[in-house]
Every structure is written in C-alpha cells, then in structure tokens.
Amino acid sequence: MSGGVVTRGRERRDQQNGQNSKTIEQKRDEEQVQHAEANSLALTMRSGLEAISKEIRDLKTEMKKDLTTLKEQVTEDVKSEINDLKREMYQQLSANTKTLQAQGSRIAEAEGRIAETETWNMEVKDALCKSLKQQQMLQDKLTDIEGRSRRNNIRIFGIPEDKEGDSAPKYLHQLLTTELSLPPNVNLQIQRAHRALAQKPNINSPPRSMIVHFLEFTVKEMVLKKAWQKKIVVEGRPLIFDHDYATEVVQKRKAYNGIKKLLKEKGIRFQTPLTKMRIPGTTDRSSTDPHKKQHAMPWQRVGERREGTARSAKEKLQEFERITQDSE
Template sequence: MKEDLSRFREEMMCELQNQKGSITEIQTRVADLEAACFEMKNELLETLERNKAMNDKLVDLESRSRRNNLRIYGVPEGKEGRSVSEFVTDLLNKQLKLPDGSELQIQRAHRALVPRPPPNKAPRSIIVNFLQFNTKEIILKKAWEQKMEMEGKRLYFDNDYASDVIERRKAYGPLKAALKQKGIRFQTPYTKMRIFWDSGVRTYENADETASDMIKRGFGLTWVPKENKIRLAKERNQNLLDNHTMKSGLKEKNCWQRN
C-alpha cells in the first residue's frame, strides 16, 4: 500500500513537471506571437505612412496635370453637337462677351469619361483643356462673375480637380449649408475654406478645423473629426489583432493539453 502511494506520488510529480514544461513552452510561443504581431503592426503603420506620402505626391502630380483644365456643369447631353471644342468656343465667346479676335487656344474638350446618364439625371460635365493657364483663369473668373444659363438652367464653371481633392472639398458640404442658412459669405479655394466673419476674414486648412471653430461660435453641428475616425479605425484594428493573438495562444494551449 505504501509502495503504491509512493509510486502514485512519483507519477503525479512527473505529470506535473510535464505539465509545467508544456505551460512554459506555450507561454514562450504566445510571447513570440505577440512580439511578431507587434513587429507586423509597426511595419503596417510604416507602410501606411509611406503609402500616404506616395498618394500625396500622386495627387500633386495629377493636380498639376489638370492645371489648365476647367469643367462646365449643366450643359444638356447632345447640345455640343459633333465638335465639343467648337461648341465650347462659341459658348464662351457669346456668353462671356469676349473681345473680337480673342484666342482661347482650346487644345481639347470632351464630356467626362463616364457612361451617358438617362434623361432624368444630371448631364455629364464638359472638360476643357487650354494651352495657356492664364487663359483658363480669365475664363473661369469671368464665368464666376456672370450667371450663364442654357435652356433656362444655370451653367456652373469650376477647376478640374483630382478625385482626392474633390473628396476633401465635399467634406465642407454640411458646413456650407450651415453658413448659407445664416447668410454668411464663404469661399473654398482648393482644399481650404475662407469665411467672412463679422470680426474679420479667416481661412481654414480643412473641414475639421472649420467645423471646430464653427461649433465654438455657436453652430449646432454634429461633427466627427477625421482624426477621430482614423483613431477609431486603428482601435478596431488593434482589437482584432489582440483577439487574433489571444485565440492563437488558446489554440496552442489546447493543442498541448490534448497531447
């Protein structure tokens, strides 16, 4: 009986030692996984930063390539006839009352390269490329100063922005609506916003900065800053990463327990 108890104790001690060794190995593997995940997270953040820098350069290059372009919005589909360039030349000369002999030097003009919309939808914009940047600026300024119409509908002129710039400008939409409601004058040069307050003119770098100041001035805006959106996205990604690490550790542990 005594020998049986002694043998049983030895077997239990051996089993405990084996279990301890297994737990130690599992802890080592989990630590290695956490370290690997930490390294991957840092590499991912560095990659995202490099990607952002490259994207900023691409946006700058694209914007420069569109420098001599302008867009005309509101021209009914088919109104341009067979030659968009001739149509635009005639439109600008007549509507803007340019001096006789004015050289527009239009190099290309065409509809936006998207499918033709159905009759009940807004027509595609017309993109016009000028040889000279100054000519485009003069035309744009005159078009903004005068109200141009076609078939009883307003024509709108604007720069031909890169898609990334368009998204940044769209972010001002709710802010513009709030300012218009109060009759406050504003402008949106490129990706900035200029507001003519009673206390003076102020220029903002982005929609978040504009919204923050407007809220301080008493505007009842519901606004989530872009930085907060990015932070929340990072927190979600971190939680997913932590959950993955935890599950990987549990799988390792269960595997060793079965063995």
C-alpha cells in the same frame, strides 16, 4: 381385670411404638435414598456442568484460534489492498507529475512564443505605421501631381447631354466666346474637351459634366474668372464653372457641403480653395491644417519610433515570404 387392661394397654403402646419406630426407619431410609439420589443428581449435574464448561472452553479456544486466523487474514487482505491502492496512487501521481511537467514545458514554450509574437507584432505595427505614413505621403504627392496635371482644366456642370454635337471643343469655344463676351480674335487654345467618364444618364437625371483642357493656364484662369462674374444659362439651366479637382480633393470638398449650405443661407461670405475653407473674420483652420493636433491610432505606440524595429519586421516579412514561396 385391671391387670389385663394394663397389659392390653402396654401391648397397644408397644405396637404403636413399633409402628412409630418402623415409620422412623422408613423415613430414615427414604431420606437416605433421597439423599443418595440428590448426591447422584448433583454428581450428574456436576459432571454435566464440567462437560459444558469443557465444551465452552474448547469453543472459546476454537473461536480464539478462528478469530486470530480471521484477524490475520483480514490484516493481510487490508495490507494487500492498501499496498495496491498505494501503488495505484503512486502510478497515478507519477502520471500526473509527468503530465504536469509536459504541460509546464508546453506552457513555457507557449509563453516564449507569445513573447516573440508580441515583440514581432509591435515591430510589425511599427513597420505598418511607417508604411502607412509613407503611403499617405506618396498619396499626397500623387494627388498633388494629379492636381497639377488638371490645373489647365475647367469643369462645367449643367450642359445638356448631346448639346456639344460632334465636336465638343468647337461647341465650347463658341459658347465661351459668345456667353463671356470675349473678343472675336481671342484664341482660347482648347486642346481637349469631353464629357465626364461615366455612364450616360437617363433623360430625367442631371447631365454629365464637361471637362475643358486649355493650352495655357492664364487663359483658363481668365475664362474661369469671367464665368464666375456672369450667370450663363443654356436651355433654362444655369451653368456652373469650377476647377477640375482630383478625386480625393473632390471627396474632401464634399465634406463642406453642409457647412457651405448653412453659410449661404445666413449670407456669410466664404471661400473654399482646394481642400480648405476660409471664412473672413475667423481663425478657423481647414481639415488639412498642418498645425492641427496629431492623434495616434489606438494600436499605435506613443513616442519616437525606432528604425531598427521596422527594418527587423521588414526582414522577417521578407523571410516569411521567401519560405512561403519555397514551400509552394
């Protein structure tokens, strides 16, 4: 009995050992299969990685080639654009240089012309100043000649219009002889007598003055002095006797009207011979005093004038006039 139990126990152990050995072999086979699969997978992955690496290397090579080509192309394009820009800038600079050179030459020419114009202008001013001086001298001489031609004249203010009738000399001869109490046999020798050459005024306007021309200067002076000593009234109007001055002299004497009025109001005696005013007890000089200060005109050069510049300006003006006539 005990022997059979032992035998069954052995058999059971043997069975268990056999099963265990089978299990171990199965595990070993499975491990081998798994190991083989792992190796196969590793090989597959390695080959895949190698393929990927190769593709990456090929891609790098292609990209490097493409980048090199692109770099060369970009470099060429940039160089071409830079060269074009340089060419355009050079052309523009050349054009600007030519323009500046042309402007420089024009400016130089303009400066030369301006200098010539300034010189000519100064010469013309000198000639003009000389001409004005000569004109003033001639005007003074003309005024003096006109005054001398009027030295036998008397101008009478205040005679009513048409009072003289048909013969002004006869009326004035009778008026002067009667009002000045002259001897009946005196011969005033009135050569001419007429109204001032102006338009006949209206009824309410002051009458025109009358101008009387005597043959002799002494008679004229005698009549004038007597008229100043006596107040003569015609139709309620006082007559005023004065010298017959030239127009320029009359205009200069009018400048003293305000002063004369003020002196009369203050009772100060004064005289106004020709274009001057003389006040007793003063050292004032007239406006035409030759010793007064001479002031140059604003555009007049100070200093002695050169005759050469005036002559040169005169010649240039004559040449310009001749050219103008030829062109016409």
